[in-house]
Amino acid sequence: MAGALDDSGADLELVGITKRFPGFTAIENLNLTIPAGSFFALLGPSGCGKTTTLRLVAGLETPTAGRILIGGKDVTDSKPHQRPVNTVFQSYALFPHMTVLRNVAFGLYRRGVPDPLGLAHEALRLVELDHLAGRRPAQLSGGQQQRVALARAIVNKPALLLLDEPLGALDLKLRRQMQLELKSIQDDVGLTFLHVTHDQEEAMTMADTVAVMNKGEIEQMGAPEELYELPKTTFVANFLGQSNLFTGPVVSSTATSIVVDIAGTKLEVPRERAQRHAGVVTIGVRPEKLTLLTEKPKAASGVNVLGPGTVTDVSFSGVSTQYLVEMPGVGTVTVFAQNMVFGPVVNRGSEVWVSWAVGHGFGLADEEGVSPRFAPDDDTRSIAQQRRASLEAELDA
Amino acid sequence: MAFGAFSNVDTPVVEAPRRRSRAALWLLLPGVVYLGATYLAPLVSLIVTSLKAPDLVNFDIGRYVYAFDIGNYATVLGQYWPIILRSFGYAALATVFALLISYPLAYFIGVGLRKYPLWQALALILVIAPFFMSFLLRTLAWKAIFADEGPVVHFLQGLNILGSNAHLNGTPFMVVFGLTYNFIPFMALPIYTSLERLDLRYLEAGADLYANPAATFWRVTLPLSLPGVVSGTLLVFIPATGDYVNASPQFLGSTQTAMVGNVISDTYFNLQNYPASAALSIVLMVLILIPVGIYLGLTKTEDLL
Numbered sequence: 056m057a058g059a060l061d062d063s064g065a066d067l068e069l070v071g072i073t074k075r076f077p078g079f080t081a082i083e084n085l086n087l088t089i090p091a092g093s094f095f096a097l098l099g100p101s102g103c104g105k106t107t108t109l110r111l112v113a114g115l116e117t118p119t120a121g122r123i124l125i126g127g128k129d130v131t132d133s134k135p136h137q138r139p140v141n142t143v144f145q146s147y148a149l150f151p152h153m154t155v156l157r158n159v160a161f162g163l164y165r166r167g168v169p170d171p172l173g174l175a176h177e178a179l180r181l182v183e184l185d186h187l188a189g190r191r192p193a194q195l196s197g198g199q200q201q202r203v204a205l206a207r208a209i210v211n212k213p214a215l216l217l218l219d220e221p222l223g224a225l226d227l228k229l230r231r232q233m234q235l236e237l238k239s240i241q242d243d244v245g246l247t248f249l250h251v252t253h254d255q256e257e258a259m260t261m262a263d264t265v266a267v268m269n270k271g272e273i274e275q276m277g278a279p280e281e282l283y284e285l286p287k288t289t290f291v292a293n294f295l296g297q298s299n300l301f302t303g304p305v306v307s308s309t310a311t312s313i314v315v316d317i318a319g320t321k322l323e324v325p326r327e328r329a330q331r332h333a334g335v336v337t338i339g340v341r342p343e344k345l346t347l348l349t350e351k352p353k354a355a356s357g358v359n360v361l362g363p364g365t366v367t368d369v370s371f372s373g374v375s376t377q378y379l380v381e382m383p384g385v386g387t388v389t390v391f392a393q394n395m396v397f398g399p400v401v402n403r404g405s406e407v408w409v410s411w412a413v414g415h416g417f418g419l420a421d422e423e424g425v426s427p428r429f430a431p432d433d434d435t436r437s438i439a440q441q442r443r444a445s446l447e448a449e450l451d452a
Numbered sequence: 453m454a455f456g457a458f459s460n461v462d463t464p465v466v467e468a469p470r471r472r473s474r475a476a477l478w479l480l481l482p483g484v485v486y487l488g489a490t491y492l493a494p495l496v497s498l499i500v501t502s503l504k505a506p507d508l509v510n511f512d513i514g515r516y517v518y519a520f521d522i523g524n525y526a527t528v529l530g531q532y533w534p535i536i537l538r539s540f541g542y543a544a545l546a547t548v549f550a551l552l553i554s555y556p557l558a559y560f561i562g563v564g565l566r567k568y569p570l571w572q573a574l575a576l577i578l579v580i581a582p583f584f585m586s587f588l589l590r591t592l593a594w595k596a597i598f599a600d601e602g603p604v605v606h607f608l609q610g611l612n613i614l615g616s617n618a619h620l621n622g623t624p625f626m627v628v629f630g631l632t633y634n635f636i637p638f639m640a641l642p643i644y645t646s647l648e649r650l651d652l653r654y655l656e657a658g659a660d661l662y663a664n665p666a667a668t669f670w671r672v673t674l675p676l677s678l679p680g681v682v683s684g685t686l687l688v689f690i691p692a693t694g695d696y697v698n699a700s701p702q703f704l705g706s707t708q709t710a711m712v713g714n715v716i717s718d719t720y721f722n723l724q725n726y727p728a729s730a731a732l733s734i735v736l737m738v739l740i741l742i743p744v745g746i747y748l749g750l751t752k753t754e755d756l757l
Contacts, residue, residue: 113660135660
């Protein structure tokens with residue numbers, strides 16, 4: 056099995072994966088393809104099903120429905136030790152009774168790979184820890200343990216490397232450093248990485264493709280810049296960075312744009328950047344795209360203007376200043392302004408307008424007053440339904 | 453290079469000021485006095501007794517004088533070495549059986565029942581429950597169950613597994629059975645304590661690293677529970693070697709199954725040969741210390757497993 060592995064990793068395909076635990080559904084009908092050799096991040100808040108997805112791929116959980124394919128081969132019914140997959144656990148899970156070297160060589164010994172200790176030393180050199188090969192995990196710092204866990208996984212040259220928030224336990228400085236190292240190791244070894252994290256900055260700096268997960272489903276998937284510049288749902292707009300969101304009815308639309316009425320102000324959004332073009336829609340713009348004006352600007356095409364409003368808070372954060380502007384009838388608008396001059400340009404209580412280029416706005420797909428995607432299914436009726444569905448599926452087969 | 457910056461950070465070692473507190477010594481005193489009175493003094497007395505010789509001037513049974521008679525040791529070793537060997541054999545068998553029975557039991561309670569604390573507590577109570585009753589009574593109960601007229605023998609005779617004149621009581625099987633049964637809690641509890649703390653994520657890591665369930669058990673679970681196995685083994689082997697209840701003819705044994713404990717008791721109470729029983733006790737102690745020392749030395753190195 057091991058010999059068949061391609062050095063550039065293998066595609067991972069999840070087809071219609073559903074995972075139910077007694078009392079709740081962790082993942083609902085998840086479809087996902089991760090191409091070989093990519094660095095893929097699953098991003099989401101805790102409890103969104105991302106770690107369950109990872110455990111399903113590793114074989115540590117069994118899906119309620121659906122298939123898992125690695126490199127085109129169905130591994131749904133394989134045991135974890137039979138899958139060409141290795142995991143860097145959140146807790147590292149280094150064997151405390153073995154030396155660092157033995158930990159790294161563990162998988163090689165189990166598969167009967169020739170010269171396991173030599174390869175283990177090589178992997179330790181890659182993470183620059185070969186000089187500590189004889190130590191026990193308990194004698195290492197958190198960052199060193201994390202690197203040993205990484206070496207223990209990549210030494211096996213798995214088709215797919217799973218990273219379960221491996222940087223969560225590290226302090227900020229070390230985490231940034233490890234992010235860069237992990238990225239460069241991925242470039243070196245060329246494996247397919249599946250990284251699970253709740254840290255949006257981590258996902259954006261490291262991954263080629265980010266999938267934002269919420270309530271057991273993937274909300275949006277794409278390159279980090281794409282996700283940030285053009286979020287498609289309220290969840291993505293708020294989870295990935297900050298957004299100013301406004302909801303109102305579409306009052307007119309042209310071939311290139313739609314116009315939304317927000318508390319009496321007409322705001323324009325490019326048609327191709329809006330998910331829905333009629334009815335009540337939510338539109339948004341990123342805080343750093345806004346320009347703060349102290350006088351009402353003249354109407355111009357290609358620019359949205361909102362105001363006047365009152366500055367309620369000014370907080371200085373070095374490179375930029377965050378202003379909170381209370382807009383009557385609209386709500387609070389956040390503006391990030393780069394500190395081009397010394398100190399804030401306006402003070403609390405000032406009357407201001409905000410403007411942004413039409414091209415920077417985006418329209419979201421959410422319907423107004425969306426209900427949760429699936430209600431908790433721990434009541435008798437839904438359990439009965441689940442039983443019935445699984446029974447019917449059995450009878451069909 | 454970035455990693456290198458973090459690997460060789462010199463941590464200044466701050467030496468805590470050493471405070472010699474007399475209070476600590478005073479607190480140790482009761483323990484030292486207790487050990488001296490109940491362990492060291494009897495040990496010295498035992499050694500002295502083991503070297504005594506019969507009183508040739510005023511000869512009487514059970515009357516001995518101070519001497520330096522190394523011959524006592526030669527006599528007991530020459531006379532009783534088959535029984536000593538048998539004792540170690542029985543104790544070793546009982547230890548192995550107790551381990552084979554206790555490990556799955558402890559694993560079930562400590563790992564399998566982890567999600568159900570109520571059942572776990574109940575199962576633990578069931579393991580300890582036999583302690584609430586005198587072990588003499590329990591051993592006698594087994595004697596009744598395995599008696600020649602009892603249900604077990606009848607059943608086995610009905611299946612032609614046992615001959616019509618065969619016994620179970622008084623056979624080596626019964627002695628090892630009794631030792632195993634009586635010492636199982638001493639094995640199960642330490643192993644349970646080790647397994648109860650076992651982090652199951654190590655087992656997931658093992659499975660993730662291509663170890664099948666058997667390899668995961670052998671390479672991860674067992675080494676991590678080794679402290680419990682070592683203390684359980686010692687808690688069973690040491691007292692089982694010196695046990696004289698199970699092997700005595702009044703309980704599960706016969707004269708053919710006598711262990712060192714029975715001989716010591718016999719030479720002391722019946723023959724009143726105090727130097728011989730003392731010498732035998734010391735021989736037993738030394739002979740137990742040798743394998744235990746080797747065992748502890750071996751289990752200290754992780755390469756064993």
